[in-house]
Amino acid sequence: MKGYLQLNVEIFYWLLIGPWKKQPLKLSHAFTQMLRIGVDALPMAALTAFSIGLTIGMQGAHELQRMGATMYVPGMVSISLLRELAPLLIAIIVIGRSGSAITAELGTMKVAEEIEALGAMAVNPIRFLIVPRFVAMMIMLPVLTVFGNYIGIVGGWTICHFALDMHTATFVMRTIEAAKLDDLYSGLTKSVVFAWLVVTIACHAGLKVEGGAEGVGMATTHSVVYSMLAILVANAVLTACFFFF
Amino acid sequence: MATSLIPTDIPMASPDTGPVLEVRDLVKNLGGRTILNGISFQVLRGETLIIMGGSGCGKSTLLRHLIGSLKPDAGSIRIFGEETTDIDERKMDCIRGRFGVLFQSGALLQSLTVGENVALPIQEHSRVDDTIVDLVIKMKLEMVGLTGFEDLKPAEISGGMKKRVALARALALDPELLFSDEPTSGLDPVMTAVVDKLTQDLTRKLGMTAVVVTHDMTSAFRIATRMIMLGTGPLQGKIIAEGTPQQIRSNPDPMLQQFIKGEADGPIPLRLSKGDYLKRLLGEAHP
Numbered sequence: 001m002k003g004y005l006q007l008n009v010e011i012f013y014w015l016l017i018g019p020w021k022k023q024p025l026k027l028s029h030a031f032t033q034m035l036r037i038g039v040d041a042l043p044m045a046a047l048t049a050f051s052i053g054l055t056i057g058m059q060g061a062h063e064l065q066r067m068g069a070t071m072y073v074p075g076m077v078s079i080s081l082l083r084e085l086a087p088l089l090i091a092i093i094v095i096g097r098s099g100s101a102i103t104a105e106l107g108t109m110k111v112a113e114e115i116e117a118l119g120a121m122a123v124n125p126i127r128f129l130i131v132p133r134f135v136a137m138m139i140m141l142p143v144l145t146v147f148g149n150y151i152g153i154v155g156g157w158t159i160c161h162f163a164l165d166m167h168t169a170t171f172v173m174r175t176i177e178a179a180k181l182d183d184l185y186s187g188l189t190k191s192v193v194f195a196w197l198v199v200t201i202a203c204h205a206g207l208k209v210e211g212g213a214e215g216v217g218m219a220t221t222h223s224v225v226y227s228m229l230a231i232l233v234a235n236a237v238l239t240a241c242f243f244f245f
Numbered sequence: 246m247a248t249s250l251i252p253t254d255i256p257m258a259s260p261d262t263g264p265v266l267e268v269r270d271l272v273k274n275l276g277g278r279t280i281l282n283g284i285s286f287q288v289l290r291g292e293t294l295i296i297m298g299g300s301g302c303g304k305s306t307l308l309r310h311l312i313g314s315l316k317p318d319a320g321s322i323r324i325f326g327e328e329t330t331d332i333d334e335r336k337m338d339c340i341r342g343r344f345g346v347l348f349q350s351g352a353l354l355q356s357l358t359v360g361e362n363v364a365l366p367i368q369e370h371s372r373v374d375d376t377i378v379d380l381v382i383k384m385k386l387e388m389v390g391l392t393g394f395e396d397l398k399p400a401e402i403s404g405g406m407k408k409r410v411a412l413a414r415a416l417a418l419d420p421e422l423l424f425s426d427e428p429t430s431g432l433d434p435v436m437t438a439v440v441d442k443l444t445q446d447l448t449r450k451l452g453m454t455a456v457v458v459t460h461d462m463t464s465a466f467r468i469a470t471r472m473i474m475l476g477t478g479p480l481q482g483k484i485i486a487e488g489t490p491q492q493i494r495s496n497p498d499p500m501l502q503q504f505i506k507g508e509a510d511g512p513i514p515l516r517l518s519k520g521d522y523l524k525r526l527l528g529e530a531h532p
Contacts, residue, residue, distance in 0.1 A: 109354075117352035120312050121366045121414075122341035128369075 004204045007126070011134050011200070014127040023124075029132035037098045037133075038140030042147065044097065045090050049148035052085050053077055053155020061164055070164050074171045075178025077156030082183040083242075086148040088235055091194035094141055095227045099202040102133055103223035106206025107216035115207070130203045141195035142188050149187065186242045190235060197230045263326055265290050265422055265454045266311065271320035273306060273482075280306045281317070282482030286473055290421075293448050293455040295465045298475035299504065299513055303482050304458045305349060307475070308426050311456065312346050313337045324422070342370055344422040345415030349430070349458075351407040353399040359386070359410050360395030366417045385413040390439055405431040412440065416447070423447070425457045429464045441467045462505050466490045474501055477513060 018024060060076040106129065109115050118125045153175060160166040205223035209215045264287040273281040280303040288294045296304050309315040310322060313329055322329045324340050332340075345366075353362045363382045367373065373381075386392055389409035399407055408431055415423060428444070429437040441464050447453040448470075459465050465472065472493045476485040486493060486501045493505065503511030 105356075112355070113348050113350055113352040114354050116309075116314050117346070117348055117354075119314065120341060120346040120348075121369065122338035123365065123369050124338075 003208065004200065007130070007204050007207070008200055010126045011130055014124065014131045015134070018127055018131075023127060025131050025135060026128070029128075030135045033132050033136030034140050036101070037094065037136050038143055041094060041097055041140075041144060044093055045144045045148050046151045048089055048093055049081070049086060049152040050155040050158075052089060053081060053152035054158060055155075056080055056085070056152075057156040057159030058163070061159055065164075070160075070166070071170075071174060072178075073160055073164065074156060074166075074174035078153055078175045078179040079183055081149055081152040081156075082179055082187045084187070084235075084239070086152055087145050087187045087190040087194060088231070090145050090148045091141065091191065091198060091231050092228065094137075094144065094195075095198050095202075095224055095231070098137070099198045099227050100220050100224050102199065102202040103206040103220045104216055106203060107209035107219045110207060110209045111212055111216060125207075130207075133203060134199050137195045137199035138192065141198070142191045145187060145191040146184075149184070186238075190238050193234050193238060194231045197234060198227050201227045201230060264288060264323075265292075265325060266294075266456065267321075267323040268311070269321040269323075271307070271310060271322065272318045273303075273310065273315070274318055275306070279482050281310070281320075284320070284475075284482070284484060286484065286487065288454055288456060288471075290454055291448055291452045292470045293444060293457060293468050295469040295472040296456065296458045296475065297460065297462075297465060297472060297504065299477040302475040302477045304475060305426055308424055308456070308458055312344070312424055313341065342418070343420060344424060345418065345420035347408075347412050347415040347423070347425040347428055349426040351399070351404075351411035353407055353411055353414070355399050357398075358395065359391070359397050359399065359402065362399070362410060363414045363417055366414065370418060381417065385417055386410070388416065388443060389413045390436065403431075405433065405436060408432060409436070409440070412443075419451075420453065422454045422456070425455065425459075427459055427461075428457060429459065429461045437461070437464055438467075440464075444468050462507065466494075474504065476500070 014023070015025065056077045057073055060073045061070055064070050064072055064076075106115075109129070115125045115129070118128055157168065157171050160171050161168060202223045205219045205226070209219045266288040268287070269285050271281050271284040272279070284307060286294070296307060298304050306315065310317055311324070313332075317330055320330070325343060327336070327340055329337060329340060353359075354365070357365065360379075360382045363385050364378050367378050367381055382395060383392065386394060389412050391406060391409055391413065394402065394406070394410075399410070402410070408428065412425070412428060415425070423444075425444075429440055432440060444455055444457070445468055448455050448468075455468070457465070457468065469490045471489055472487070473484050474486040474493075476483045480500075486496050486498055488496065493501065496502070500512045502508075503513050
């Protein structure tokens with residue numbers, strides 16, 4: 001835990017103080033990571049969000065049809081996606097795809113003495129390797145979440161339009177009526193917290209690798225498991241905060 | 246090559262008058278084993294010190310202490326006159342900017358190209374123009390016989406070539422002191438001679454100091470101005486011989502002679518004696 005907190009302090013030091021000491025973040029490295037974490041994950045995030053939007057639409061329609069209340073399906077889809085499902089499921093996709101990759105890459109670098117070599121060249125590994133990944137994750141996970149929100153709502157529209165014969169304009173009106181900006185903001189707040197947890201847990205696990213391939217494998221497993229647990233607990237805490245306050 | 250790329254963010258220390266490197270009574274225990282046991286030596290400017298010894302004798306651990314990756318349990322290390330065992334990282338980075346390190350595995354960043362690996366220390370520690378960086382990359386790669394390989398990734402070149410790229414990277418900032426761990430392992434005889442010649446030129450003509458860990462005795466005797474040998478077994482972690490190449494060759498110590506001649510039989514305890522082997526194999530059943 002001490003090492004994890006120290007990593008967080010060092011990340012914020014290099015992010016906020018580093019530029020004043022003429023050692024700023026390498027923007028090209030951050031852009032490369034943004035491509036890997038964000039742009040390359042778009043197809044997977046889209047498929048996940050569309051499937052979830054479609055599923056909520058079908059499940060909602062199934063129950064609400066019996067009460068003649070299918071007009072509430074768009075609101076149900078949009079609110080559940082904006083507040084809860086898009087931030088959570090996109091974060092789970094990113095943990096499996098990028099969190100594990102970050103841990104495995106850093107772990108392999110540690111085993112291959114690459115991180116020690118950086119230190120020997122007076123290049124701080126936190127500034128050079130971790131800060132670009134941190135910045136990329138903090139930007140791209142919320143971006144992916146917004147993207148997931150829209151794709152998920154399209155999934156809900158697909159059911160409403162083709163199965164319930166709802167006009168597109170009606171769907172849009174019902175969605176706008178039901179979902180508030182606060183719903184979007186609460187989901188985005190969650191995605192920012194999830195991004196911080198995922199990237200710091202992944203980087204910490206990667207930097208702590210000892211031994212060879214076995215150590216990298218174990219660290220990657222730990223990174224995925226702890227990230228999942230952390231975001232589920234954080235999700236419950238944040239939902240409680242939004243619910244009570 | 247004589248023009249040094251002076252790092253802008255690493256302050257230059259005042260001119261040094263004493264030894265470039267001085268190690269005194271260095272002790273390190275790892276996992277209940279004493280790896281280094283009272284190591285003391287010093288290296289003067291322009292010298293090439295060879296550190297040799299059997300596998301597991303602590304050579305690489307000693308090198309890791311010298312570059313500041315490990316902290317000793319006791320003892321002192323002074324580089325360019327600065328004590329480094331209790332120094333803070335910022336000051337240590339100032340010292341690191343004045344030396345280069347060639348790791349045993351090369352330790353190239355796999356995500357960067359050969360050229361980007363060589364450019365890394367230059368871009369991190371100086372504010373020179375990109376055209377100059379490109380020029381320096383070409384010069385350094387030419388020095389190690391790798392002209393035209395700038396755009397390849399480390400995964401696309403052989404082990405020996407990786408070692409040479411790592412040497413080019415270690416020399417990128419024209420260091421005053423070079424630490425090399427097995428610089429010629431994996432190289433063919435011609436390339437070994439080229440790397441040896443390069444080390445000799447840098448030390449004799451430009452006054453660079455080199456500390457080289459090696460098993461390659463031909464190369465060691467070719468470039469050394471002084472040599473030390475670390476012991477194994479009961480003498481683990483101690484310097485068992487020290488001197489010029491001539492003194493080492495004429496040293497009658499049978500352990501040293503076995504090592505430099507590369508003989509299978511001798512006092513260096515690699516295999517069990519026949520009696521010990523049978524006792525370990527058969528246990529109590531052994532008569």
